[in-house]
Each structure stands twice: as C-alpha cells, then as structure tokens.
Amino acid sequence: MRDLSRPQSLVAINTATVKQLTLREAVECLVAAGITGIAPWRDRIAECGVAEAARLLRGNGMRVTGLCRAGFFTGEGRAGLAAALDENHRALDEAAAIGAQSLVLVVGGLPAHSRDLAGAREIAAEGIAALLPHARQAGVTLALEPLHPMYAADRACLNTMKQANDLCDTLGAGVAIAVDLYHVWWDPDLEREIARAGRSPGRLLAFHLCDWLVPTTDLLLDRGMMGDGVIDIPRIRGWMEAAGYEGLLEVEIFSAGNWWRRPGEEVVRVALERIATVC
Ligand code: ZN
Numbered sequence: 001m002r003d004l005s006r007p008q009s010l011v012a013i014n015t016a017t018v019k020q021l022t023l024r025e026a027v028e029c030l031v032a033a034g035i036t037g038i039a040p041w042r043d044r045i046a047e048c049g050v051a052e053a054a055r056l057l058r059g060n061g062m063r064v065t066g067l068c069r070a071g072f073f074t075g076e077g078r079a080g081l082a083a084a085l086d087e088n089h090r091a092l093d094e095a096a097a098i099g100a101q102s103l104v105l106v107v108g109g110l111p112a113h114s115r116d117l118a119g120a121r122e123i124a125a126e127g128i129a130a131l132l133p134h135a136r137q138a139g140v141t142l143a144l145e146p147l148h149p150m151y152a153a154d155r156a157c158l159n160t161m162k163q164a165n166d167l168c169d170t171l172g173a174g175v176a177i178a179v180d181l182y183h184v185w186w187d188p189d190l191e192r193e194i195a196r197a198g199r200s201p202g203r204l205l206a207f208h209l210c211d212w213l214v215p216t217t218d219l220l221l222d223r224g225m226m227g228d229g230v231i232d233i234p235r236i237r238g239w240m241e242a243a244g245y246e247g248l249l250e251v252e253i254f255s256a257g258n259w260w261r262r263p264g265e266e267v268v269r270v271a272l273e274r275i276a277t278v279c
Contacts, residue, residue: 001234001241007249007275012037012065014208014252015044017271018264023048027060029264033272036061037248039104039206041068045094054098065206065248066102066143066178067095073127074108074120074157081127084108088131095140102143102205103135104178109154120157129171136174143205144168145178148186150219160184161193168203176205179240180252182223185212185231191239198243207240208252209233209279221256225270227278237279249275 002010013035018026023044030038038057045053045067057064070091073084088103095103107124110117128142135142144164147156158164161184164177177197184190197203211229216222226233237249251271253259259267 001238004249004276004279007272008034009036010249011035011272011275012039012063012248012250013268013271014039014068014250015041016068017251017253017259018267019254019260020262021264023053024056025264027056027062029268030062031060032265033268035268035272037063037065037250039065039068039250039252040098042070042091042094045098050094050097057098063248064098064100065250066104067091067098067100069104069106069145071105071124071127071156072108074111074123077111077114078123078126080111081123081130085127085130088127089134092131092134092138092140096138100140102141102176102178104143104145104206106145106147106156107158109152109157117152117157121163124157125167125170128167128175132171132174141202141205142175143178144175145180145208146183147180148183160187160189161197162189165193165196165203168197168200176203178206178208179204180208180210181231181233181236182208182210182212182252185236190236194236194239194243198245201244204240204243204245204247206247206250207237207245208250209275210251210253218256221254222258223253223255225253225255225259226251226274233279249279251275
C-alpha cells in the first residue's frame, strides 16, 4: 500500500466537496494546500466559461482527474437518447478543452413513467457505445460510475462493479470505471470485481473517497468525511492498490448540513488529515 503520511501529491479534490467555492477559489485553495488534483463539476466550469477554466487549471498546473458529469441517457427513454447524446458530446468537448483525463458518466435511471429497468440498462449501454468514438478521438476516457442501488430509479441504473465490468468488457477501449466508496462499499462482490477490473490495464480509473454516516440523514447530501462513518476505507484501498490502482485519491463529499457550511480551507485541511490518518 502506498504511504499516505504526506498525501498532497496523491489527492484530488472534487469541487462538489467545496461547493461553497468558485472554481478559481477552489484552485487557489488547493494550490495553497499543495494539492494539484481536481475534479471539477460542469456548473463550476460554466460559471467562468470553458476557456477561462482551461486557463485557470493549466496555469496552476492542475491535474484534472475527471469532469463531473454527463450521462443521463435514459430519462426520456429511447426517443430521448439523441438529445441526451447531444449534451454528452458537448460535455466531452468541455472535458477535452480543460485537459480532463475522463468524463464521469452517471448513466440515468428509469425513463419517466417506466418500470422497465432492464430496458433502461439497454438504453444506457447504447448511449455509452454511441459516445465512445468521439471519446476515443478526443482522448477522454468515459468513466462509468456505478451508483448505489437506491438511485436506480432516478439517477443511475448502473449499480454494481460487476455491471460496470461487464459493460467495459463489451465496449472495449475508451471506457473505464470510477469506483466511489459511497456507492459500492456494501457490495459482497466488491473485492472480486475490483480484482477483475484490475486485470484490464487502466480500467480502475478513479477512486472517490468519503464515508457512510450512521444515521445518514439525507441519502444524497449527507456524505461523511473519511473516518466519520462505517466504511472500512483502508481495506478497500488495499483491494484497489493490489489490483494495480495508482491514480489519485479523490475526495468527493456532498454535505449540505456540515462540510458545505465550513470554510473550504478547513474542509481541505481536514480531508488531508483524514487521508493521512484513517484511509
Ligand atoms: Zn463519485
């Protein structure tokens, strides 16, 4: 396992973790903390414009792990796939413009008024496949993010590492997986599926850190800081690194009631401390 006693060079901060900051403020905060990894959300990019965001990120030597996020292929069913793809193509161009390693895909849940979960999964797979030639040409990997099954109806019908591995096997080069502790920690097949992903070079593309609080008061916006919850983070990090993961440890904490109310500098400082001591 990698030594995390001085974690700055191994860490990325997802801008959703410091939602209280603009992109410029977030970059300044990270530079001050000695961190060069960042995963910006599209709304933060849109606020300052893609060209300015690209200058800001490049000018400060930031390593952009992924642009968050695109996908949502399924919401209007197959009839809406073309429109969803238009938006995804724009997101891919943005990702390329800011030098992002990947575009993170949350694939979408059930179409409106539908109970056809298997059909939704087919549409999602079609959408990813349709986006793939553009992604390969742009040099931006599509990072499939399995989401916790509690989001299957409204956010993502891609819910397990096994599903993500199966999709990657089918689609080939240009797709990989973003492993987010919040979404996969409960999965009894997690160790096996991480090891399986590790057998395909580059497939384990991103590793999102947070913790699962007990009780969780909001299933979207009450993620915990590492160490404050029940996820055995060192164990899962061990599985990732045994499978060959060498990428950044990306802190992604949606926390409307706690961390978003604190100064961004404090959030980043505590995240670094926790990575060094509990991850
Ligand atoms: Zn994530």
